[in-house]
Amino acid sequence: MKSIRTKLKLNNKQKTLLAQHAGYSRWCYNWGLSLWKAAYRDGYKPNTRKLREVFTNHTKPLYPWMKNLSSRVYQYAFIHLGEAFKRFFKGLGKYPKFKKKGRSDSFTIDNCGKPIELNGWSHKLPFIGIVKTYEPIEARTKKSRLAGDWYLSCSYEFHPTTIPQKTDVIGVDLGVKTLATLSDGKVVTSVRAYRQFEAKLSREQYLNRHKEVGSANWKKAQQKIARLHRKVANIRKDALHKLTTYLAKNHGRVSIEDLNVSGMLRNRKLAKSIADQGFYEFRRQLEYKCKWYGSKLVVVDRFFPSSKTCSNCGHVQDMALHLRTYDCP
Numbered sequence: 001m002k003s004i005r006t007k008l009k010l011n012n013k014q015k016t017l018l019a020q021h022a023g024y025s026r027w028c029y030n031w032g033l034s035l036w037k038a039a040y041r042d043g044y045k046p047n048t049r050k051l052r053e054v055f056t057n058h059t060k061p062l063y064p065w066m067k068n069l070s071s072r073v074y075q076y077a078f079i080h081l082g083e084a085f086k087r088f089f090k091g092l093g094k095y096p097k098f099k100k101k102g103r104s105d106s107f108t109i110d111n112c113g114k115p116i117e118l119n120g121w122s123h124k125l126p127f128i129g130i131v132k133t134y135e136p137i138e139a140r141t142k143k144s145r146l147a148g149d150w151y152l153s154c155s156y157e158f159h160p161t162t163i164p165q166k167t168d169v170i171g172v173d174l175g176v177k178t179l180a181t182l183s184d185g186k187v188v189t190s191v192r193a194y195r196q197f198e199a200k201l202s203r204e205q206y207l208n209r210h211k212e213v214g215s216a217n218w219k220k221a222q223q224k225i226a227r228l229h230r231k232v233a234n235i236r237k238d239a240l241h242k243l244t245t246y247l248a249k250n251h252g253r254v255s256i257e258d259l260n261v262s263g264m265l266r267n268r269k270l271a272k273s274i275a276d277q278g279f280y281e282f283r284r285q286l287e288y289k290c291k292w293y294g295s296k297l298v299v300v301d302r303f304f305p306s307s308k309t310c311s312n313c314g315h316v317q318d319m320a321l322h323l324r325t326y327d328c329p
Contacts, residue, residue, distance in 0.1 A: 002158030008150045009132040017128060018107075018150050024069045025107035026099045028055065028077040033096055036081070048082035070127040076108035162294030163249065170251040173306075174259065174282065176273045180243060183255075188243055193235035194276040201228050236278050240285055248289035256283065258302040 010018070032051045039046040052075060060066055066074075087093035111126050122130050133152055171183035179190040208221040247254050261279045265271045283299075290297040300306060309316050310328040319326070 001155045003153060003155045005151050005153045006133050008152050010150060014128060014131065015150065019105070021069055021073050021107045021109070021127070022105040023101070024066065025073045025077045026101065026105070028074040029081055030098045031055070031059070032078050032081045033098060036085070048078045051078045051081070070109055072109050072112070072126070073107050076110075080108070158292075160292045160294065166250045167252070169253045169255065170247060171255045172247065173257065174277065174279055176270060176277065179239065179277060180282075190277060191235055191239045192276055193232045193239075194272070196235070197228055197232050201225065201232075204228065236276070237281070240278055240282050244282060244285040244289050248286060248293045248295050251295055253296045253298060254286065254290060255298040255300055256286065257306065258299045259283075260302055 032055070035051060035054070036046045055074065055078070060074075081096060084093065084096040088095050109126055109128075121132050123133055124130055131152075167184070169183075173181045173183075175181060177190070178187050180188040182188070204221065204225050208218065208225065211218040211221055259279055261274070264274050264279075267274075287297055305316055307326075308319055310326060313328065315328055317329075
């Protein structure tokens with residue numbers, strides 16, 4: 001499956017309807033989590049099916065406003081809760097937490113098992129009506145809100161294709177001053193997205209310090225700060241997508257170092273610059289894009305002395321951090 005996300009063009013009525021569905025999903029998720037915890041305390045073993053049965057037969061009739069919204073929303077809310085507990089029991093995630101209004105508001109909806117036809121600019125979505133998007137595909141859809149705007153996330157079947165590679169092997173060295181240095185001599189400069197807007201972010205947060213939490217002015221300031229963070233993230237993602245696509249499309253084998261990113265972030269002097277580069281996101285994107293385009297990703301062991309080894313004769317020598325050029329005796 002391949003996924004995309006695109007921004008929706010909505011009128012005020014549709015924005016209100018999306019917010020209601022997101023609130024419905026959040027309410028059901030929190031209700032299910034509360035009941036799940038209570039059942040465990042009483043010695044029962046809850047699951048998604050039992051939650052749905054109790055909600056449909058006993059809880060939903062008590063709230064008439066739920067009839068005006070899609071019933072698929074609460075079903076997916078319980079499915080997501082069940083998946084969260086499965087990840088927790090497998091050791092892949094933390095214990096599920098209650099959702100908070102205004103923080104990553106989202107909900108999942110489908111067309112009762114039928115694919116939603118997304119063709120051209122205008123698309124008909126269940127319970128939402130006609131909306132405008134940018135991607136003509138058939139997909140299972142999930143709507144989410146980010147910094148006051150709504151986005152449509154779509155997943156669809158994707159068949160990887162092997163394309164002829166221009167270069168057989170390329171090595172990539174990630175850095176702080178430059179985003180990446182390639183073994184063919186090409187240097188990819190860092191966009192330093194956070195550094196560009198750090199002063200502006202600091203200023204907005206400073207102006208927001210005395211506003212009453214929950215007030216209209218506080219909400220406006222919070223949304224302004226969220227938009228800046230979104231801009232920073234988009235600039236960083238754009239640079240990483242362009243680099244990883246170039247590497248996977250044009251090289252048969254890509255070699256990168258197995259960096260200990262969490263350990264590197266403990267260095268308080270470099271943590272901000274390292275986080276601004278997005279090393280983990282670079283590797284994550286490269287892993288799936290190499291599969292898409294038929295190239296191979298080689299992850300070099302983090303303890304291999306690549307910087308201390310001569311590329312010509314294989315001689316190994318210690319190098320101080322301030323030395324940037326290898327001088328082989």
